[in-house]
Amino acid sequence: MQTLDLAAIGNCAIASLIDRGGRHVWFCFPRLDGDPVFSALVNGDDPQQGFMDVVVCDAIETNQRYLPNTAVLETTITDRNGGQVRITDFAPRAQRFGRSFHPPMLIRRIEPMTKRVRLSVRIRPHFNYGATKPSISFGSNHVRYGGGQMALRVTADMAIAYILEETEFALDRPVNLFIGPDESVPEAPDSLAQSFLAATIDDWRAWVRGLSIPFEWQQEVIRSAITLKLCSCEDTGAIVAALTTSIPEAPHTVRNWDYRYCWLRDAFFTVGALNRLGATRTMENFIRFIIDAVLRENDIAIAPLYPISSGTSSEERFASTLSGYQGMGPVRIGNAAVSQIQNDVYGSIILTAAQMFWDARLTYKGLATLYQQLRGMGQLAARYALTVDAGPWEYRGRSKIHTYCAAMCWAALNRLARIADRVGESTEAATWAAQAAKLHSEILERATTPEGWLSGVLDAPVTDATCLLLPEIGFLPANDPRMDKTLDVIAKRLLRDGFIMRYDEADDFGHPETAFLVCTFWYADALAFAGRRDEAREIFKNALSVRNSAGLLSEDILAGPRTLWGNFPQAYSHVGLIHSAARLSRGWEEALWRAS
Numbered sequence: 001m002q003t004l005d006l007a008a009i010g011n012c013a014i015a016s017l018i019d020r021g022g023r024h025v026w027f028c029f030p031r032l033d034g035d036p037v038f039s040a041l042v043n044g045d046d047p048q049q050g051f052m053d054v055v056v057c058d059a060i061e062t063n064q065r066y067l068p069n070t071a072v073l074e075t076t077i078t079d080r081n082g083g084q085v086r087i088t089d090f091a092p093r094a095q096r097f098g099r100s101f102h103p104p105m106l107i108r109r110i111e112p113m114t115k116r117v118r119l120s121v122r123i124r125p126h127f128n129y130g131a132t133k134p135s136i137s138f139g140s141n142h143v144r145y146g147g148g149q150m151a152l153r154v155t156a157d158m159a160i161a162y163i164l165e166e167t168e169f170a171l172d173r174p175v176n177l178f179i180g181p182d183e184s185v186p187e188a189p190d191s192l193a194q195s196f197l198a199a200t201i202d203d204w205r206a207w208v209r210g211l212s213i214p215f216e217w218q219q220e221v222i223r224s225a226i227t228l229k230l231c232s233c234e235d236t237g238a239i240v241a242a243l244t245t246s247i248p249e250a251p252h253t254v255r256n257w258d259y260r261y262c263w264l265r266d267a268f269f270t271v272g273a274l275n276r277l278g279a280t281r282t283m284e285n286f287i288r289f290i291i292d293a294v295l296r297e298n299d300i301a302i303a304p305l306y307p308i309s310s311g312t313s314s315e316e317r318f319a320s321t322l323s324g325y326q327g328m329g330p331v332r333i334g335n336a337a338v339s340q341i342q343n344d345v346y347g348s349i350i351l352t353a354a355q356m357f358w359d360a361r362l363t364y365k366g367l368a369t370l371y372q373q374l375r376g377m378g379q380l381a382a383r384y385a386l387t388v389d390a391g392p393w394e395y396r397g398r399s400k401i402h403t404y405c406a407a408m409c410w411a412a413l414n415r416l417a418r419i420a421d422r423v424g425e426s427t428e429a430a431t432w433a434a435q436a437a438k439l440h441s442e443i444l445e446r447a448t449t450p451e452g453w454l455s456g457v458l459d460a461p462v463t464d465a466t467c468l469l470l471p472e473i474g475f476l477p478a479n480d481p482r483m484d485k486t487l488d489v490i491a492k493r494l495l496r497d498g499f500i501m502r503y504d505e506a507d508d509f510g511h512p513e514t515a516f517l518v519c520t521f522w523y524a525d526a527l528a529f530a531g532r533r534d535e536a537r538e539i540f541k542n543a544l545s546v547r548n549s550a551g552l553l554s555e556d557i558l559a560g561p562r563t564l565w566g567n568f569p570q571a572y573s574h575v576g577l578i579h580s581a582a583r584l585s586r587g588w589e590e591a592l593w594r595a596s
Contacts, residue, residue, distance in 0.1 A: 001045050002326055004564040007064065007073050007550035008227060008243060011091035011102040011200075012234035015243050017041060017568070020549065021062055022075035022087050023053035029152060030104040030181065032233055032240055033260040033308055037125040037145075037152055042246050042331050044323040049126045049133070052179070054087055054110060057118040057168060066550065070204035071226050072197070073550075076113070083115035085171060094199035100234055105180030109193050112171045120168045121177070125152050129319035129333065138164060141189075144182060151182040157189040212278035214585030215592065220544055221581050223551040224574035225277050228270070231571040232282060237289030238262045238308035239270055242555065242567035246324060246331040249556045249566045250513040256324075258332045259555075259567040261305040261314065264290065265344055265392060266572050268351040268473075273578040280361050287362075290352050295373045302349070302380070304342040304394070305335060314338040340390040341399075346381035347408030347415075350374055351473070354415045357422050371423050378416040382435050385409030386442065386458070392466050397508035401458040403447040404466035407475045410439045414474065440475070444482075453485040456503060463493045464503045465519040468526040478529030487526055495523075497559040498542040514556035514565050517543065521576030528583050540580050553577070 002025065006017045016038065017026040027038035036042075039050040054077070061078040072090040088109040093102040110121070126133055127147025134145035134152075142155045143163055156163060158175040176193040178185050185192065204226065213221050232239045242259035249255040267290050274283035293306045307314055316336040324331055353374060356364045364370070385406050388399035417432035446458040456464020467486050471478040494501040499515035500523045520543045527536035546562050547553055553573040555566025 002041055004247070004554050004568050005548045005550075006041075006552070006568065007066065008230050008552060008569055009071050009073050009089050009091055009106070010230040010243075011071075011093035012100075012229060012232050013102040014091060014104045014106070015230050016089070016091070016106055017243065018073055018075070018089055020064055020075075021053065022064070022077065022089075023051050024089075024106070025051055026244060027052075027106065028243075028260070029150070031235075031308070032231075032243065033312060035127055035129065035147075035150060037127060037147075039126070039130055039322060041244065042322050042325050043130060044327045049124045050130060052108070052123045052125075053121075054085070055120045055122060055168075056085060064549070066223070067201060069208040069222060069226075070201050071230055072201055072204070077117075079117055081115060083117040084113035085117045085119060086111045086113050088197065090197060090200050092196040092200050094196075094203045102234055103180060105178060107193055107196060108177040108179070109174060109197065110171065110177075111174040116170045116172055118168055118170050120166050121158070121163055121175075122166050123154055123163060123177075123179070129331070130321040131319075136164070142184070152179065153182045154179050155185040155189060207279075210278060212276065214582050215588045215590075216585035217544070217581045220547070220551065221277075221578055224577045225279065227552055227569050227574050228273065228571055228578075229279070229282060231569070232286070233308045234285070236308050237285030237287075238293075238306070239266075239286055239289075239571060240308060241266060241305075241572060242570045244567045245333065246329075247554065247565065247567045248325060248328050250558060251326075251565070252328055253509065253513070254330070255509055255512075256328075256330070256332065257337075257567070258316070258335045259570075261307055261335055261338075262289070262293070263305045264294070264302075264348040264352075265304065265342070266575070267348050269575050269579070270571065271352050271355055273575040275355065275359075276578060276582045283355070284362050284364075287352055287355055288364075290349065291356075291370070291373075294349050295370075295377075302345045302377075303338050304340055304345055305338055336396070337390070337394045340394060340396075341384075341388075342391065342394065342405065343381075343384045343387065343389045343402075344392060344405040344408035346377045346384070347410070347412040347473070349377050350381075350412040350415050350419075351408075354419060357419050368423050371419055371425070374416060374419065375428075378412055378432060381409040381412035382439070385439055391457075393502055393507070395507055400460075401446075402466075403443065403454060403456055403458060403464070404469060406439070406443045406447075406458065407470055407473060410436055410443060410475060411473045413439060443475075448482055451485065451489075452482055453489045454482055462503065462505060463489055465490060465494060465500050465516070465522060468519070468522040471526065471529050472522075478526070479531070483526070484530060487523075487530060490523065494519075497562075498539060499557050499559050514558050517546075517553055517555060517557055517570065517573040518576040520557075521573075521580045524580045525583055528580075533584070536580075537584050540584055543580075544577070 025041040028034040040047040155178040176189040245258035246256040316334040319331040322331040391402040413436035420429035456462040500519040552569040554564040554568040555570040
């Protein structure tokens with residue numbers, strides 16, 4: 001049965017998910033939102049196509065690990081006679097000629113460790129979301145899998161017949177597989193694979209070496225940082241919400257979505273995480289992507305999500321030839337939320353862009369022009385702040401005035417006042433500040449319940465985890481009595497076995513069954529802000545304990561059995577982990593430099 005005990009490899013052009021047995025079960029090609037040529041993850045329990053694996057005769061044990069501080073995965077399989085084979089999977093990346101080299105290619109290196117292990121190599125891609133079986137042709141050193149206008153080439157230094165026929169053979173030397181574009185590999189596979197491997201290890205470790213990390217939970221933060229980078233498209237700067245589509249939020253629910261898009265809502269928090277890490281270039285590229293994607297000339301409608309490249313459709317449709325994760329369909333391509341009204345987008349854009357005006361490391365020319373572009377976002381925020389929308393949870397069957405969305409509109413006006421002052425527009429700064437103050441008063445008046453806690457919607461009592469974010473965006477101080485009461489209500493109504501649900505009322509599909517992992521990190525942060533640090537650390541450590549064997553998190557957790565659900569790996573979950581670790585860790589000075 002498929003599970004989310006998966007590891008991710010990639011190079012910021014493509015990514016692949018690999019199970020504990022070393023099987024590639026999800027690989028979109030030729031980029032993160034492309035056609036999943038390996039799609040076994042969302043095609044039932046025993047798919048016969050859409051994967052790549054190594055079948056070791058009489059295997060009895062499998063061990064797996066990442067090489068430290070890299071996205072290079074090592075799987076060791078032992079047979080009953082004590083023979084061992086080591087499989088190294090990675091996507092090559094390096095700095096070449098002053099540029100990032102990251103071809104849409106996977107490399108699999110299979111090495112004998114002890115004795116002569118017998119094994120077979122199975123490579124079974126398909127195309128068009130499983131609808132098209134490949135046409136297969138081959139040459140002296142490669143196999144070509146064709147699917148309409150797309151082709152995948154596997155270049156190898158093993159017998160091509162063994163790949164075509166999946167023949168069992170005795171492994172007596174290393175073999176190397178290059179899986180990628182329909183292009184020839186111009187060098188000897190063994191030396192090239194070793195060269196690429198060394199360069200890729202060096203590149204990842206150089207990137208990690210430049211990170212700023214907390215004293216505690218260093219490995220957890222490093223793995224989250226690498227995972228966040230794996231969700232980034234270096235070509236455009238976009239960061240997708242997750243690498244997958246259609247992993248259900250809970251068992252046997254139709255709550256499943258395509259997350260291979262960039263959500264504006266996540267942008268502000270992602271920028272904050274990257275800033276905490278000191279991952280400046282990734283942060284700058286992402287901010288530029290957001291600005292370019294949203295602030296296009298003549299654009300009127302602001303969508304809540306964007307594809308990683310503007311020419312890609314976001315229209316939602318079904319892949320009928322894939323049966324779904326553990327057989328739980330449907331499998332979706334695209335996301336209908338693209339057409340929703342979500343009023344927090346204006347604040348998300350402005351809070352994300354604000355970094356450009358204060359961060360001296362960033363070299364963005366034309367800040368006065370950028371401010372003029374953002375003015376339009378501010379005007380929209382003022383106009384729509386107190387109007388109904390689908391909300392931060394993207395309800396598909398109802399509209400209300402959501403407190404978080406209204407507060408993000410306030411944040412848009414508040415930050416624009418500061419930005420205007422920064423670029424010398426003092427009169428406009430005063431106007432923005434006055435609008436923000438008026439909006440702030442009305443939101444508080446209408447969101448505060450008679451009992452004194454903050455509702456998730458205006459004019460009605462609804463418990464909603466997004467209220468935990470109000471101190472995060474500066475809407476209220478963390479020690480405000482209304483926040484104290486809101487924390488208590490959220491703990492009473494939304495806390496399940498140490499995890500926080502999104503809300504407690506029925507939505508379009510009934511009552512939610514799983515906790516949204518990032519909400520738990522929000523809760524830990526809010527506790528810390530309120531001075532309840534010991535409680536916050538316990539909540540945080542409980543959330544860390546449900547990471548899978550590779551150290552990765554999905555979107556949701558089913559609290560009782562503590563199983564991961566939802567799209568994977570979820571960038572937002574790892575962003576939450578990074579934020580919380582930075583806030584809750586003892587400082588380097590306290591823990592080491594001045595330790596007694």
